[in-house]
Structures are given as C-alpha cells and as structure tokens.
Amino acid sequence: MLKDRRDEIDWMRSVRVSMTPKQRIQRGSNEKVTPLVLFRACMAWLPLWKPGFFYRGTRKYVYVHADNVLATIVICLLLVGFSACGQKAVVATDSMPTLSPVVVTPTPTSVALATASPSGSTAADADWTTYHLNNLRTGYVASTPDPHSLSKAWSVQLDGAVYAEPLVVGDHVIVATEGDSLYALDPQTGAVQWHTNVGTPVPLNLLPCGDINPLGITGTPVYDPASGLVFAVAEINPNAPVHILVGVNVNSGRVVVRRSADVGGMDPRAHQQRGALTLANGMVYIPYGGLAGDCSDYIGRIVASRTDGQGPLLSYTVPTPREGGIWTPPGASVDAAGNLYVAVGNGAATGGNWDHSDSILKLSPTLELEDAFAPATWASENANDEDLGSQGPVLLPNGFIFTAGKSGRGYTVRATALGGVGGQVDGRTVCVSFGGASVVGTTVFVPCTNGVLQLIVDNNGQMHLGWHTSNIINGSPVVGGHTVYSLGNGTLYALAMNSGQLVAELNVGQATRFATPTISGTRIFVGTYAGITAVNIA
Numbered sequence: 001m002l003k004d005r006r007d008e009i010d011w012m013r014s015v016r017v018s019m020t021p022k023q024r025i026q027r028g029s030n031e032k033v034t035p036l037v038l039f040r041a042c043m044a045w046l047p048l049w050k051p052g053f054f055y056r057g058t059r060k061y062v063y064v065h066a067d068n069v070l071a072t073i074v075i076c077l078l079l080v081g082f083s084a085c086g087q088k089a090v091v092a093t094d095s096m097p098t099l100s101p102v103v104v105t106p107t108p109t110s111v112a113l114a115t116a117s118p119s120g121s122t123a124a125d126a127d128w129t130t131y132h133l134n135n136l137r138t139g140y141v142a143s144t145p146d147p148h149s150l151s152k153a154w155s156v157q158l159d160g161a162v163y164a165e166p167l168v169v170g171d172h173v174i175v176a177t178e179g180d181s182l183y184a185l186d187p188q189t190g191a192v193q194w195h196t197n198v199g200t201p202v203p204l205n206l207l208p209c210g211d212i213n214p215l216g217i218t219g220t221p222v223y224d225p226a227s228g229l230v231f232a233v234a235e236i237n238p239n240a241p242v243h244i245l246v247g248v249n250v251n252s253g254r255v256v257v258r259r260s261a262d263v264g265g266m267d268p269r270a271h272q273q274r275g276a277l278t279l280a281n282g283m284v285y286i287p288y289g290g291l292a293g294d295c296s297d298y299i300g301r302i303v304a305s306r307t308d309g310q311g312p313l314l315s316y317t318v319p320t321p322r323e324g325g326i327w328t329p330p331g332a333s334v335d336a337a338g339n340l341y342v343a344v345g346n347g348a349a350t351g352g353n354w355d356h357s358d359s360i361l362k363l364s365p366t367l368e369l370e371d372a373f374a375p376a377t378w379a380s381e382n383a384n385d386e387d388l389g390s391q392g393p394v395l396l397p398n399g400f401i402f403t404a405g406k407s408g409r410g411y412t413v414r415a416t417a418l419g420g421v422g423g424q425v426d427g428r429t430v431c432v433s434f435g436g437a438s439v440v441g442t443t444v445f446v447p448c449t450n451g452v453l454q455l456i457v458d459n460n461g462q463m464h465l466g467w468h469t470s471n472i473i474n475g476s477p478v479v480g481g482h483t484v485y486s487l488g489n490g491t492l493y494a495l496a497m498n499s500g501q502l503v504a505e506l507n508v509g510q511a512t513r514f515a516t517p518t519i520s521g522t523r524i525f526v527g528t529y530a531g532i533t534a535v536n537i538a
Contacts, residue, residue: 126168126520126521127168127169127170127223127520128166128167128168128518128519128520129167129168129169129222129223129225130167130220130222130223130276130277130278130279131165131220131222131276131329131330131331131436131516132165132330132436132438132476132478132516133478133519135278135279135280135333135334136333136334136395136439137330137333137392137394137395137436137437137438137439138438138439138440139436139437139438139439139476139477139478139479139516140438140439140440140478140479140480141478141479141480141481141519142481143481144480144481144483144519144521144522144537145480145481145522145537146480146481146482146483146503147483147494147503147504147537147538148503148504148538149504149538150492150494150504150505150506150524150535150536150537150538151506151535151536151538152506152508152533152534152535152536153188153190153523153534153535153536154189154190154533154534155190155508155509155528155530155531155532155533155534156185156190156192156531156532157530157531158175158177158179158181158183158530158531158532159177159179159181159197160177160178160179160180160181160201160214160216161177161178161212161512161528161529161530162175162176162177162178162511162515162527162528162529162531162532163178163212163218163274163512163514163515163527164176164217164218164219164220164221164232164276164527165220165276165329165515165516165517165518165527166518166525166526166527166532167220167221167222167223167230167518168187168518168520168525169223169230169250170250171186171187172184172185172186172187172193172250172251173185173186173187173520173525173532173534174221174223174230174250175527175531175532176217176220176221176232177216177217177531178201178212178214178215178216178217178218179197179201179214179216180197180198180199180200180201180216180217180234180235180236181195181196181197181198181216181217182195182196182198182217182221182230182232182246182248182253183195183196184250184253185532187520187523187525187534190532190534194252194253195253196248196253196254196255198232198234198236198244198246198255198258199216199234199236199237199244200236200237200238201214201215201216201234201235201236201238202214202215202216202235202236202237202238202241203215203238206238206239206241207241207269207291208269208270208291208295208296209291209292209293209294209295209296210272210291210292210293211291211292211293212272212292214238215235215241215272216234216235216236217232217233217234217235218235218272218273218274219232219233219273219274219275219276219277219286219287219329219331220276220277220329220331221277222276222277222278222279222284223250223279224247224279224284224307226307227247227256227307227308228249228250228251229247229248229249229250229256229257229307230247230248230249230250231245231246231247231257231277231279231284231307232245232246232248232277233245233246233261233273233277233286234246235268235272235273241268241269242260242262242268243260243261243262243268243271243273243286244258244259244260244261245257245258245259245260245261245284245286245305245309246258247307247309256309257307257308257309258309259305259309260313261273261286261303261305261313262303263301263303263313263315265317266288266299266301267296267297267298269296270290270291270295270296270297270298271288271289271290271298272288272289272290272291272298272327273286273287273288274287274289274327274328274329275287275288275289275326275327275328275329275330275331275332276329276330276331277331278331278332278333278334278340279307280334280338280340280365281338281365282306282307283304283305283306283307283314283365284304284305284306284307285302285303285304285331285332285340286302286303286304286305287300287301287302287326287327287331287332287342288300288301288302288303288325288326288327289325289326289327289345289389290323290325290327294323294325294346294385297322298322298323298325299317299318299320299321299322299323299324300317300318300320300323300324300325300326300327300344300345300357300389301315301316301317301318301326302315302316302326302332302340302342302363302367303315304366304367314366314367315367316363316367316368316369318344318347318355318356318357318361319355319356320347320348320349320355320356320357321347321348321349321355322347322348323345323346323347323348323357324344324345324346324347324348324355324356324357325344325345325389326342326343326344326345326389327345327389328343328389328390328391328392328434328435328436329392329435329436329476329514329516330391330392330435330436330476331392332363333392333393333394333395335395335415338364338365339362339363339364339365339370340362340363340364340365340367341360341361341362341363341393341395341401341415342360342361342363342393343359343360343388343389343390343391343392343393343403343405344356344357344358344359344360344361344387344388344389345357345358345387345388345389345390346358346381346382346385346386346387346389347382348382349379349382350379350380350382350383351379354374354378354379354421356369356372356374357374357378357382357387357389358374358375358378358381358382358387358388358389358405359372359373359374359378359388360372360373360374360388360393360401360403360413360418362418371417371418372418372420373403373411373413373418373419373420373421373423373424374388374420374421374422375388375407375409375411375421375422375424375427376421376422377407378421381406381407385406386405386406386407386408387405387406387407388403388404388405388406388407388411389405389406390405390406390432390433390434390435391403391404391405391433391434391435391436391437391446391447392435392436392437394437394439394444395415396439396442396444396457397441397442398442398457398458398459398461399414399415399416400412400413400414400415400425400442400457400461401413401414401415401418402437402444402455402457402463404430404431404432404433404446405432405433406432406433406434407432408429408430408431408432409427409428409429409430410427410428410429410430410431410433410446410455410463411424411425411426411427412424412425412426412427412457412461412462412463413425413461414461425460425461425462426461426462426463428463430446430448430453430455430463430465431446431448431449431450431453431468432448432449432450433446433447433448433449434447434449434513434514435447435475435476435513435514435516436476436516437476437477438476438477438478438479438484440479440497442456442457442458442459443455443456443466444456444457445477445479445484445486447474447475447476447477447486448468448474449471449474450468450471450474451468451469451470451471451472451473451474452468452469452473452474452475452477452484452486452495452500453465453466453467453468453469454466454467454468454500466500467499467500468500469486469493469495469500469502470488472488472489472491473486473487473488473493473495474486474488474513475487475488475511475513475514475515475516476514476515476516477516478516478517478518478519479497480519480524480537481497482496482497482498483495483496483497483503484496484497484500485517485519485524486517487508487511487515487516487517487526489510490507490508490509490510490511490528491505491506491507491508492505492506492507492508492517492524492526492535493505506535508526508528508533508535509526509528509529509530509533510528510529510530511526511527511528511529512527512529515527515528522536522537522538523535523536523537524537
C-alpha cells in the first residue's frame with residue numbers, strides 16, 4: 001500500500017508519461033542503465049494506475065489493485081528483457097575495433113599478389129589521373145606487386161608519337177598524341193573506346209626551331225573527377241599556331257571545354273607546352289617554355305583556367321627579358337595549401353640583378369610570386385645553359401624540397417622558406433638530371449642522364465647518395481611496391497628499390513627521353529614514338 005501523496009502523483013503523471021523509464025534515468029542521472037536499474041525505474045510508474053482509497057482511524061490511505069500491480073510487474077519484466085537484448089547489440093557494435101588505413105607492403109611470395117590482375121583492382125586503386133600519380137609527383141604505388149618477370153600484354157599504333165604520360169581513369173587508358181588526338185583504350189585489350197582529334201598539329205618546318213615533328217599535344221593531360229573531364233593543351237593551326245585548352249568527357253570523348261590557352265604578350269609560335277598540366281584549386285595550370293634550341297622570343301610562364309572554361313585566364317610570367325622556360329615534363333607540384341612549385345630554366349640575364357631564372361619558384365593559387373630559390377652561381381649557369389629547369393622540384397614529407405638540373409649539383413631547401421639566392425640547406429654534386437623524379441618517403445629516385453640514382457634526404461635536409469644504376473637506364477622513374485621502373489633505349493627496366501639490382505626487363509619500343517611509365521594494378525603503360533605498349537607484371 002502507498003501513502004496518499006496526491007501532489008506527487010499529479011507531478012509524476014504530468015512529467016513521466018512523456019518519458020520512458022530508460023530516458024528518465026539517462027536524463028536525470030549518470031547512473032549506468034543496467035536491467036536492475038531499469039526495472040526499478042519502471043516500477044516507479046505504479047502510482048500512475050488509478051488508485052483507490054480507504055481510512056484507518058483518522059488517516060487516509062491510497063492503494064493500487066493487485067491486478068494492476070501484477071500487470072505493471074509483467075510489463076516491466078518484458079521491457080527489461082527487450083532492453084537487455086538491445087543493450088547487447090549496442091555493446092557489440094561499440095566494442096568493434098576501429099579500422100585504420102593499412103599500407104599494403106607487397107612481397108613476391110604473397111599468394112594474393114600472385115593471382116592479382118588489373119580487372120580485380122578497384123578504380124580508386126588503379127587510377128593514375130595526373131603526371132606521376134598525384135600533385136606531389138611521387139610516382140609511387142605501394143600496393144603494386146613486385147615482378148618476377150615482365151611480358152607484353154598488347155601494343156597499339158596511334159596517329160602520332162606519345163610524349164605525354166598515359167593516364168588511367170576507371171576502365172579507360174587515356175593517351176595524348178602529337179597528332180593532336182586524345183584516345184581512350186581498353187586497359188585489358190588495347191581496343192580503342194573513343195578517339196577525339198582536336199585540330200591539325202604544326203609541322204616542324206613552320207616553327208622557328210624545335211625537335212618534335214609535328215607538334216601537337218606534348219604535355220601530360222590531367223583528369224578532373226569533379227567534372228569528369230580530361231584536360232589537355234594542343235598546338236593547332238599550322239599557318240598561325242595557337243594553343244587551345246580542351247576538356248573532353250572521359251567516357252565519350254565529347255569536347256565540353258574548348259578555349260584559347262594563350263595570353264596577351266605571348267608569341268604562340270615561340271612557346272611550347274611540354275610540362276604536365278596540374279589540377280588544383282578548381283583550376284587547370286598550364287606551364288610554357290620554349291622550343292628546343294631556345295630560339296625566338298619566348299618567356300617562361302604559367303597560365304591558369306577555371307575547369308568550366310569560363311572567366312579570364314590567370315598568368316605569371318618569369319621577369320626576365322627572354323627565356324626562363326617552365327618546360328620540364330612534371331609541370332607544377334602542389335603543396336597542401338594549394339601553392340605551386342615550378343622549376344625555371346636559364347634566362348637572358350648573366351649578371352646584375354637576378355631575373356628569377358635558374359630557379360625554383362613558389363606561386364600562390366592565383367599565381368602571385370610567394371618565394372624563390374636560385375643557386376649563387378645562377379649567372380654563370382645562365383650563360384652556360386646549366387640551370388635547374390630540367391627537373392621538377394620534389395616536395396618531401398619532412399618539409400624539404402629537393403631539386404637538381406643541368407649543372408650536376410643537387411640542392412635541398414625548406415618548403416616554407418626557399419631562401420632566395422644561395423639560400424639552400426644543402427648543396428652537393430649529384431648528377432645531371434632531366435625529367436621527373438619519384439619519391440618513397442624521403443628517398444628520391446633521380447632521373448640522372450648517367451643512370452637512375454637513389455638519394456635520401458634526412459630530417460636535417462642533408463643529402464645522402466645511395467645506389468646508382470647503369471647509364472643506359474636514365475628515364476624518369478616510377479615505383480610500384482619495392483620496384484623502380486625506368487626506361488632506356490626502348491627497354492623497360494625493373495630495379496629492386498633498396499639495392500638497384502636488375503630484376504626484369506622488356507623491350508617496349510623506342511620512346512622519347514622524357515617518357516615515364518604509368519602503373520595500374522598489375523599493368524604498366526608506356527607511351528612510345530609509335531603509340532602505346534601495355535606490360536604485364538608477373
């Protein structure tokens with residue numbers, strides 16, 4: 001029997017009917033919700049049943065009928081049972097371990113790797129959407145199996161030489177040619193899925209100098225996943241050469257964006273677009289240098305267009321009277337803040353004030369000059385064509401940048417303070433380097449003209465030389481798993497990453513000195529003078 005407290009019963013009716021027993025405990029207490037606690041809370045609803053009254057002497061008492069008490073007990077027991085089941089499910093879910101990203105370290109003996117194939121890779125795993133895979137230009141895929149051998153899967157002849165690195169987007173291998181064409185090929189068979197020609201390339205005899213004949217699409221395109229477009233720059237119109245930026249649908253080849261990529265004060269005939277395009281900050285960045293022979297009135301610059309093809313072009317021009325090309329194949333590298341880093345070739349100045357040639361420049365997303373580095377010997381290097389413009393800058397995770405070029409010396413600088421003229425952290429003889437390096441952690445694989453070189457940059461910015469391969473193997477390298485892949489004299493070489501030892505080789509056809517492989521699953525794609533070759537990793 002319950003003592004008569006009508007005010008308490010009224011309060012309980014007004015508040016508790018809107019809350020379950022479990023909610024009431026959680027709102028009013030930090031007490032852990034166990035089945036016993038839940039049963040007590042449920043039984044507290046008992047006074048809400050319609051009470052009866054009786055008197056003993058002068059005192060008034062309230063009571064609840066026994067059948068109501070029994071019903072309350074049964075309901076509470078059922079509620080506790082259901083809640084216990086629910087609690088077990090919640091506890092099981094909450095106690096599951098948190099999944100963290102796993103870096104797969106492949107080994108040749110792995111059964112899974114031995115049976116892996118490109119068709120078994122997801123698009124995210126297999127995609128290669130820009131020069132050397134990403135905007136840091138690392139050229140490194142950790143999960144690629146290491147080879148026992150290499151074999152040719154297929155080769156396809158296209159309408160021009162391939163200077164650009166092939167891209168892989170989903171089930172498409174994207175190839176750009178000097179015939180001013182973009183192709184999509186089936187990665188398994190090499191079958192042409194679509195072919196889009198955007199203009200007529202320019203014959204060499206209509207240019208003031210150069211070494212590519214004809215001149216069409218030279219720089220590596222870039223894929224934009226937000227728009228589904230592949231962007232490329234083509235040189236067209238033999239009698240009045242111009243550069244155009246095109247964005248084509250990756251699934252159909254349909255041209256969606258087409259606009260001029262030349263800016264005021266620029267002589268299109270004298271400029272060559274060799275460096276890779278870069279996608280960042282909602283923009284496509286386009287570097288320009290000169291033709292082989294450094295003829296005519298070119299000045300190095302970088303131009304930016306919005307990915308929708310609208311709005312004015314942005315541009316930065318190297319402040320030199322002539323030359324200072326931004327031509328090296330990797331194009332611009334990009335840091336986490338969206339700043340661009342470019343290598344600049346020799347300029348016209350050979351004394352006096354530094355003209356920002358023979359340099360590494362840091363540019364803002366809107367192409368404002370933020371910082372710069374040049375060797376103290378920039379003037380003599382300009383005079384002798386021994387500048388830093390031949391290799392792309394390498395951004396390292398320990399905050400340093402490695403750069404090298406035609407002089408044979410390598411430098412490290414701080415990414416946050418490039419140091420101006422002579423402001424390097426370390427400088428030493430390394431090698432003459434042309435093209436794009438690849439990076440695994442703080443280890444750099446340098447495309448030296450006398451053979452790929454392993455170089456380590458420690459946390460103090462000091463350089464340490466590792467293995468150095470044969471001078472035949474001098475192409476811009478990429479790394480898959482523990483294997484470095486590089487080209488030389490029409491052959492693809494596979495080298496052990498830690499020792500430089502030759503693991504496998506395969507003739508893929510003659511290719512430009514700047515050709516660099518593309519890795520996708522257990523396939524490697526190589527652009528050649530004739531078209532493209534696909535290689536199996538086995």
